[in-house]
Amino acid sequence: MATTEKTATVAVKPGEERLVSIEVVYRGIFQKTLAQRICRGVVLASRRRNYTGTAFARYGDSPERNGVPAKQFAVVAPTDLELEAGMAKYEPAVVDVSVAVDDTLVKGIESWAWYGRQPIWKPVRDNGFVLVTSNSTPDELVQQTDKAERPYTLAVVPGGASFAGLWVYKDDHTDYRVLGALARLLPDWLPIEDVKASIRESTKDEARVVSVQFGYDNVRTREVKKGEGTDAHEKLQFEKPGWTKMREGIIVEARKPGERNPFYKKYTARTLRPVVNFDTCIKCTMCWLDCPDECFEVTPSGHYEVVYEACIGCGICAQVCPVKDCIVMVDELKFTDNTDKFVLYDKQPDAYRQWFTEMTGLPAIGSDKPAATGGD
């Protein structure tokens, strides 16, 4: 057992004996096991120094839904008493590091109704860290994070989002790279030697230890000053109704016809968004018919436009569309807003075609009227 490792010293300076909280923000179900493994890894590594810790999931996220942002936590403290004091919360209000294991989460998260869209840095303490697994650079990611209300450090550990199902885990070492990166960000709390020793002991696999070192060596950081970031995302915040405002018997007003649920929009569940080539669309209605989230609306010309405020990016529309490359799923990080693009197509079809090509990398074929510029 780890109790034999008594030689390790407690690196926390006197007077700073507080607990450290790490949250992992992830895509529900797809990354549930990954988040569990990261949180558990943090606690096990810190136990090597006789720190005490616990890993847990947020109650409000359960039952998790595919793609809907969820959180798990790892809380570590030098003593049991400290931990107990800190654990008297079901969700830490302030964390030292927020780990986003999918880079599209930096656009903000909305986990359930009335939650609003919250910036990724919301619970991160002053000068804390936001650690993202991404193939983009920190500079690119800052373009998509909300304007910072306090300074923090944005760290990026290279790698795409690791998605898996509930039963079959994709063991691509993302968890080990993240643990290595965390060791780099919190050297006093999570020394790299402890992380490596812990992984070596529990997995007996040197390749995993190498992945830890890779995360440690390759994490890129960028200071984000107060006010840096974007203003483009929708401000989605609610005043929760007090009990005096609620009706007897938990009666809720029904939706009006034509209205959508204003208290839960769900678009932060999206990692990819459908982009439609209206030129090749044959108006067959399949995307509209098979969308489980009612996000298509018919236009006067008979096309189906995507209401991006309601789209959760499941990809069914692209799958059922009978025309090749008519609906294309595109990385959510390429977009800054949810505006309806059919308006652009309607007014300036050529500008729309250019935009379509820019976003999808595909030629906007199917325009049977030759473009004014001629060309090929």
Add this chain to the structure above:
Amino acid sequence: MAVAATPNATLPQIKGVKDVPYDELFVSGHRTCQGCESALVMRHMIKAAGPRTIVLGSTGCMYVANTTYYTTPWVVPWMHTQLGAAGSAALGTSAGLKVLMRKGKLPNEKINVIAFCGDGGGADMGLGAISATLTHKEYNSLILLYDNESYANTDIQLSSMTPYGAITTFSPTGKAKRLMHTRWKKNVPGMLAAGHPESRYIAAACAGYAVDLMNKIRRALEVGGPTFIHTIDPCPKGWDYHPQYSQELGHLAVETGIWPLYEVFDNKLNLTGPTRQIAEGRKKRKPVVEYLKRQGRFAHFTDEDVDHFQGEVDKMWEKWLIPGVIPFTIAEKDRALLRVDTTPLHEVKKPA
């Protein structure tokens, strides 16, 4: 968008996708999974039924995910009822409306009553109540069982509708035992059709065939009395596949013959969609492996398990009295006595 709400309007059959009503009565902003087929069933159900409908939902994904935290995606009146109470709620609501109309407290107009339940709430806990409701022929109601083959809401526990061998949190695969769940799925619509001769409409459907599903819902509501529809809903969370394939998996469930589409309308069986084409020999049944290999819950299957699964499905099509509906057959000596031709479908000689 104005929703037409004509009293006593009939619900004509939908001729094709272009004929599907445009109005949404179950709107976006429900907290279901990406690619949730059950949410699509709800949407199609209420599209087909129209605005003059009361919907009752027993506990399950379609209650918890849809109406969490003091919000609702429903445009029509909706009420939650307990797990296993879909049948009772349908009967009670229908009886209540009837009394209010008799006493003149409500105008005497047609109001559809639909109660939905999941496979846990319907096929496990609520079967007794559903059965009771289906015997009360004087009350109009539709019970819709959306079957995602597990208790998906509470993170995938085993239900009596979980298929043979599938992984759930109650039936994980392991070294000592590869298959923890070795019972064959219950045949709910067949059982209810066989056991409730006075119910005028019982059907098996799939949202992958949207027009077929909507027409079944309309027929059930039009025919009156207690009716029942069972849909199979691919569940990306519990079945473990990418959400974009929900439609495709629904199609595969039908095309492999695992989930036959049919209706029992006024005690007459009618096969619908691809199931009819398979029975007529116009379409070949796909091997079940095409369906199984797409899902993480069957990832541990060996060839032997696939063969067993295929064997059971073959038995259903070749040995059952009616494929997917009546699981027994009749002894050779009694065929003439009972005037039943038990020649398996695949052996029936087609007239040239």
